[in-house]
Amino acid sequence: MISGPIRAGRLSSDACEADWIWDREVETESDDQAFARASASWDRQFRHLMEHSSFYSRRFREAGVAASAVGLADITRLPFSTKTDLKQAIDERPPFGGNLCVPPESVKRVYQTSGTTGSPSVLALTQADIETWTTIGTRTYFASGVHEHSSVLSTFGAGPFVAGHTYFVLSRIGSRVVPVGPGDADRVLFGMRAGVFDTLLTTPSFAQYLSNRLESAGEKIAPLRHVVTGGEPGGGIPAVRDHIQAVLGGTVNEVMGIGDVAPSLFGECPHQQGMHFCGGGHVWVEIVEPDSREPIKIEPGAVGELVYTHLTRQAMPVVRFLGGDIVRIEGGTCGCGRTTFRMRILGRRDDMFIVRAVKVYPSAILAVVGEFRPRVTGRARVVRRGSEMTVEPPVPLEVEVPKARLGDTELAAEIERAVRSALIFRCTVQLVAEEEFGAAGYKTRLVRQT
C-alpha cells in the first residue's frame, strides 16, 4: 500500500490526475446557490404533486395549505409523511397507489422494499427517475473514491431491492464491475485471491465476517485499495473501520441511502470525516428534533432525524418523509473541497432506547465492544424485553466471541466495565458463540426483542 498524506479528496493509492469531484457545479456551490437551485425545482414539483398525487394533494388540503403554492422556504408548513402513510396509499389502490404521479405505462423500473411491517411494497421509477438515481449515486460513489480506474466487486444484489441500482452507477463511472451478490464469501475470497478487483462494496457486517475468517485461517491476501460499506451503520465506527482496514487493506468509508428517496444519497470521501450529502438539486433534506420534530438548523454538532423531500421525482415522490435515521452533522469545510454538509448515522430511531434519561443508540455499544477484538468478533446486540423505550440497568448485551472465549468471565466483566465507563450505564454481558449469534450475517440486527 502507498501510504503517507492523501492528496485532497483522493484515496491514498489514487495516482490518477482526473478531477475527483464528479459534479463540481452542484457539489461545491454555496448554501445560497443550493437553496436557489432547489427552490426553483420545488415550485415545479409542488404543482406536479397538486395535479397528479391524490395522496399528497389531499394531505396538503387537509393541512389547509393548498390554497396557494408553498415555497421551499415555507416547507415546514407541510405535513410529514411516513413509511406507513405511503404503504397505506399503495394498499388503497394497488399496485402503485394514490401517490403514483405518472401514467402506469411510464413506470420503467420497479423495486421492492423488504416490508419490515407486513407485506413488501413497491417503488416505481420513470426513465427520468432512473437517470436521477444514477446521477445522485454517481456523485456518491465517486466521492467515496470509486473512479473509472477502480475494479469493483459488488455484494449488492441486482434486485429486488434498490441497492441493485448501484450497477447503473458503476457503469456510469466506468469502473470494472465484478457482480457477486449478498453473502457469498467464497466468491468474494476467490475474486480477492485471483486479484480481479481492488474495491469491495459490502455491508460492514460482511466485511467484518470476511476479516475474521481470513484472520482465523491465518491467510494473507494482497490488500484491497478500498472498501465501501453501506446498508447499515458500522463503516464509520473507528473500531470496526480499523479492523477491516487492517485485514482487508486500503481505505474504508461508507455510503448511505434510503429506498423511498434514493439508494445512494450520502457518500464519505477519503478524508473519512462523515458522509457528504450528494443529492443536491434533486432531494431537499431537513433535520428535525427527534422527539418534538421541530426543525433544527443543519450545522456542525446538530443531532436530528433526517427528513427528505423529492424535488424532481416524477413517479412516487415523497414530501417531508421521515426516514427514521438519527444523524449528527459533522463540522466545517472538508479537505476534498465539497461544500455539501457531512453527517454520521447515530442509529435508527426504532433502535434507540433510554437508560436513566439518556438516549442510547446500539451503534455506540459496537464502538466500545469492537475495542476488544480479537477476543470478540465485533458483533454485539442489545436484548430488549417488550417495546418499552426505557430500559432499567443493567442492560442485557449479547457479544459474539470465537468459541474458545465462551467461558471467559473476565472478558465479560471487562466489557461491562468499558461500557459503564464510556456510556455511563451498567450492563450484563453474555458471551455468545458465532453459530448461536446467527449465520455469518450480511446485516446485523443491533437489537434482539424478546
Ligand SMILES: [Zn+2]
Ligand atoms: Zn470531503
